[in-house]
Amino acid sequence: xxxxxxxxxxxxxxxxxxxxxxxxxxxxxxxxxxxxxxxxxxxxxxxxxxxxxxxxxxxxxxxxxxxxxxxxxxxxxxxxxxxxxxxxxxxxxxxxxxxxxxxxxxxxxxxxxxxxxxxxxxxxxxxxxxxxxxxxxxxxxxxxxxxxxxxxxxxxxxxxxxxxxxxxxxxxxxxxxxxxxxxxxxxxxxxxxxxxxxxxxxxxxxxxxxxxxxxxxxxxxxxxxxxxxxxxxxxxxxxxxxxxxxxxxxxxxxxxxxxxxxxxxxxxxxxxxxx
Amino acid sequence: xxxxxxxxxxxxxxxxxxxxxxxxxxxxxxxxxxxxxxxxxxxxxxxxxxxxxxxxxxxxxxxxxxxxxxxxxxxxxxxxxxxxxxxxxxxxxxxxxxxxxxxxxxxxxxxxxxxxxxxxxxxxxxxxxxxxxxxxxxxxxxxxxxxxxxxxxxxxxxxxxxxxxxxxxxxxxxxxxxxxxxxxxxxxxxxxxxxxxxxxxxxxxxxxxxxxxxxxxxxxxxxxxxxxxxxxxxxxxxxxxxxxxxxxxxxxxxxxxxxxxxxxxxxxxxxxxxx
Numbered sequence: 001x002x003x004x005x006x007x008x009x010x011x012x013x014x015x016x017x018x019x020x021x022x023x024x025x026x027x028x029x030x031x032x033x034x035x036x037x038x039x040x041x042x043x044x045x046x047x048x049x050x051x052x053x054x055x056x057x058x059x060x061x062x063x064x065x066x067x068x069x070x071x072x073x074x075x076x077x078x079x080x081x082x083x084x085x086x087x088x089x090x091x092x093x094x095x096x097x098x099x100x101x102x103x104x105x106x107x108x109x110x111x112x113x114x115x116x117x118x119x120x121x122x123x124x125x126x127x128x129x130x131x132x133x134x135x136x137x138x139x140x141x142x143x144x145x146x147x148x149x150x151x152x153x154x155x156x157x158x159x160x161x162x163x164x165x166x167x168x169x170x171x172x173x174x175x176x177x178x179x180x181x182x183x184x185x186x187x188x189x190x191x192x193x194x195x196x197x198x199x200x201x202x203x204x205x206x207x208x209x210x211x212x213x214x215x216x217x218x219x220x221x222x223x224x225x226x227x228x229x230x231x232x233x234x235x236x237x238x239x240x241x242x243x244x245x246x247x248x249x250x251x252x253x254x255x256x257x258x259x260x261x262x263x264x265x266x267x268x269x270x271x272x273x274x275x
Numbered sequence: 276x277x278x279x280x281x282x283x284x285x286x287x288x289x290x291x292x293x294x295x296x297x298x299x300x301x302x303x304x305x306x307x308x309x310x311x312x313x314x315x316x317x318x319x320x321x322x323x324x325x326x327x328x329x330x331x332x333x334x335x336x337x338x339x340x341x342x343x344x345x346x347x348x349x350x351x352x353x354x355x356x357x358x359x360x361x362x363x364x365x366x367x368x369x370x371x372x373x374x375x376x377x378x379x380x381x382x383x384x385x386x387x388x389x390x391x392x393x394x395x396x397x398x399x400x401x402x403x404x405x406x407x408x409x410x411x412x413x414x415x416x417x418x419x420x421x422x423x424x425x426x427x428x429x430x431x432x433x434x435x436x437x438x439x440x441x442x443x444x445x446x447x448x449x450x451x452x453x454x455x456x457x458x459x460x461x462x463x464x465x466x467x468x469x470x471x472x473x474x475x476x477x478x479x480x481x482x483x484x485x486x487x488x489x490x491x492x493x494x495x496x497x498x499x500x501x502x503x504x505x506x507x508x509x510x511x512x513x514x515x516x517x518x519x520x521x522x523x524x525x526x527x528x529x530x531x532x533x534x535x536x537x538x539x540x541x542x543x544x545x546x547x548x549x550x
Binding site for chain 1: 311312313318319320323417418421422424425431432435436439522523524527547548549550
């Protein structure tokens, strides 16, 4: 029997997680919900994000999801417990898998974390990484999401903004914080993987980028106790169904979403959620 | 008897309109609602913006407003008719007053308009200005709102972005579109007045900035048939009450809002609106 997996994000960023899931678990059925009418979550309060995330999660379970992936850093950081309490299916968020991947990679035992204002204010990554004895420096990067949404992925303005954020973290210029420097930069927002080429170019040698998408997909396959299909040469095309739901313009979701999913999005259903 | 005026925006930008109203109509009672839990409106669809704007407007009328000011360009551009149909009080939006002020100022009969993606896509300003025989060029500037919200009002990154937008309009470098050039730049978003110092510095001589805030306040005083108090030397302090409502963090509203209102905001009440 094929597992029905619900994947939820405030918008299209979580499609980077779905893309990884399609590689590691191509045999599952997927329903993806982007709550675009109420995005962004990252600038809003914990109470509001929790209300939105719970109603979105319940929708996916009502649609038949037997497993929920919260593919949104802000919703995971602020509302994972409340989501788990509101549904009767297993729930996996992106924070723990991302933190575990960063901890496994860091030799200096220092990780820098970037994310939305709400994710950073929650200190969810600092708490998660401290369980592995990792020290963190956190930095909210509120302009990265609008820049990515504008399509300015590798643009002089985005480089300008990234240089400001990375230098405020002390990651650049190279050598400024040489002693005891972080050797991993954790991308704590599902929009940020699209900035990887730009960020990689700016970072000094010896600093690795980690995003939660691949780590979360691995965690899901482990929990489901199936063998990942993501072996070299053995990636198979998805064999399950793929459904997309959005709370605002389906056309905008299709257009913007394709670059996050890495493939065309065929059809998107417009739904409305209770406040 | 003092008039009760409701002022509505998706967030804090409409406080620039309230600031002008407090100068021209200091004797009124004001209730201001910022629908911050669902902002921004400017990147969302017409149907979603209309639903949000109608529920927000109804709230203000339920609170006793006898007159509504839609201090949000996107809500005015996309939903003014629907708002008028949903309440039993007079409604004034920012588009017509702003367009009228720009038309009165333009000698070249050409006006350039900047705003959110949704406002520009609606062509509301082009339609309004065409009734005065004015030709327009429109340009969506989606990064201006997040830059202002970040507090990067007069910042190298904001200047970088503004140079790109203004050069795409052909307004800079000076002389590029000398023939038949627009001599007015209409700021079609209530966040943009905070960028006036920066934009003024970049624009060539002979191009004036117009924002809807002052023009809207004048229109309201005209409709109410009262004499504006905004005479030189005769500005009086507000004598009515001033209430603020928000759908997300009151603390964030107070902090961010003060720079739009130009004065401290004492208390903000958190409310929830029907979806």
